[in-house]
Amino acid sequence: MNEHGRGDYESTYQEQSDNVSTNDALEARISRFLHKEAEKIHFSPDLRHRIIQNASSQRHRRHHYITIAVLASAAALILALSGLTYLMVNPTTPPGLSYTVSKEITVAPELANGGQLLSLDPTERHIVYQPAGQGGVLYTADLTNPVQSNTLAMRYARDMAWSPDGSALVATVVPMNTTHPLLALVPAGQYMRLLGHNNALAANWSPTSADEVMFAQQQHGQTELWSTKTSGAPATLQVTLSEQLLIQHMNWSFDGRYLALVVAQSGAVTREALAQPARAIYVMDFQTRKLTTLVAPGNFTIGNVAWSPATHELAYEQITTNQASHLITIDISNPEKPTSITPQHQLEGWSWAADGQALVYSDGGKLMAHVFHGPPITISQPKQQQLISPFWLKDGQILCMHITNGKGTLMLLTPHRQ
Numbered sequence: 296m297n298e299h300g301r302g303d304y305e306s307t308y309q310e311q312s313d314n315v316s317t318n319d320a321l322e323a324r325i326s327r328f329l330h331k332e333a334e335k336i337h338f339s340p341d342l343r344h345r346i347i348q349n350a351s352s353q354r355h356r357r358h359h360y361i362t363i364a365v366l367a368s369a370a371a372l373i374l375a376l377s378g379l380t381y382l383m384v385n386p387t388t389p390p391g392l393s394y395t396v397s398k399e400i401t402v403a404p405e406l407a408n409g410g411q412l413l414s415l416d417p418t419e420r421h422i423v424y425q426p427a428g429q430g431g432v433l434y435t436a437d438l439t440n441p442v443q444s445n446t447l448a449m450r451y452a453r454d455m456a457w458s459p460d461g462s463a464l465v466a467t468v469v470p471m472n473t474t475h476p477l478l479a480l481v482p483a484g485q486y487m488r489l490l491g492h493n494n495a496l497a498a499n500w501s502p503t504s505a506d507e508v509m510f511a512q513q514q515h516g517q518t519e520l521w522s523t524k525t526s527g528a529p530a531t532l533q534v535t536l537s538e539q540l541l542i543q544h545m546n547w548s549f550d551g552r553y554l555a556l557v558v559a560q561s562g563a564v565t566r567e568a569l570a571q572p573a574r575a576i577y578v579m580d581f582q583t584r585k586l587t588t589l590v591a592p593g594n595f596t597i598g599n600v601a602w603s604p605a606t607h608e609l610a611y612e613q614i615t616t617n618q619a620s621h622l623i624t625i626d627i628s629n630p631e632k633p634t635s636i637t638p639q640h641q642l643e644g645w646s647w648a649a650d651g652q653a654l655v656y657s658d659g660g661k662l663m664a665h666v667f668h669g670p671p672i673t674i675s676q677p678k679q680q681q682l683i684s685p686f687w688l689k690d691g692q693i694l695c696m697h698i699t700n701g702k703g704t705l706m707l708l709t710p711h712r713q
Contacts, residue, residue: 390712402704407702407703410434411424411684412686416483417460423448448481453476459500509533511542556577638659644683656685661681662682681698
């Protein structure tokens with residue numbers, strides 16, 4: 296409010312009205328002046344014609360420019376839509392990888408003369424292999440010098456697994472004249488020593504402790520999972536399963552949540568039963584302790600089993616009664632939709648890529664790659680040469696056995712962008 300008791304908006308409104316009246320009077324005077332001046336201008340017929348012609352030309356030019364602009368916009372839109380359609384029909388393929396031989400490594404005679412490469416430790420420094428015709432006999436070697444470091448590691452082996460740091464193997468062995476397997480520890484580069492636990496069907500390292508192993512036993516018609524320290528401390532019971540499973544191998548997922556149990560059959564432990572091939576796969580969720588049948592027994596046997604390093608996918612080798620091999624991959628969150636890879640010839644080893652996006656396998660001596668996600672992969676290989684037992688390394692290289700004229704060497708293949 297102002298000092299007279301009226302709102303400021305009242306005087307403001309009055310001032311605005313006065314300004315509007317003044318502006319209207321001024322505009323009227325200007326309009327009359329211009330009208331009078333225009334009356335003084337006289338157009339000749341020729342001048343009038345030129346003015347009209349120029350005005351018409353201006354209109355045509357403006358119409359021409361508008362037409363060009365519209366056509367250019369339409370062309371740009373058509374090109375954009377055509378490009379989008381092409382990308383949808385023909386998506387851009389990322390550059391592929393091509394593998395070529397980069398290095399060959401001489402190995403000890405026990406491996407070179409028909410030996411079977413079985414395992415590579417997690418640090419990629421040591422290998423485990425079995426000499427030809429010597430079942431249960433395993434050797435270890437250091438990749439930096441496989442000949443000089445070649446060491447007899449164990450006899451009577453039934454199952455084995457590397458420690459996470461590659462310093463030792465844990466194994467179950469079945470010596471002559473015994474019925475129940477025994478638990479053994481094998482430091483890298485040394486011979487095995489027994490840990491003193493009888494009836495240890497299969498074993499692997501604990502996912503939570505570097506000096507602790509877990510092993511499976513049968514007791515009182517049940518299956519039990521125990522843990523013990525590598526120092527030989529008393530074992531601790533972890534899980535009891537009501538099923539009487541003859542477990543051959545125990546495989547942890549890389550995050551330690553799931554434990555795959557590769558099973559020969561149900562029933563009591565006998566020496567004959569221990570010699571039977573695997574026929575089923577169970578998976579235990581160690582958070583919930585729930586046991587699920589992932590692969591039920593069928594008209595086939597099961598070979599090697601391995602988890603993807605990056606996902607909860609499990610791959611296993613399925614061997615039919617006529618010895619045909621299939622490489623099956625199952626996502627345990629969606630087990631109803633497995634992926635099957637069928638080699639044309641005998642499956643001679645396979646391995647996951649470090650990112651879990653592909654598998655490499657030997658199809659009768661020829662290396663092949665099955666890509667689930669990512670760029671295509673090709674592997675160059677000289678004719679008349681066999682590449683078997685591949686292991687995909689963390690740096691992207693592939694380690695495998697190279698067989699020429701019955702003699703084997705280790706070989707490294709290196710990827711290159713195509």
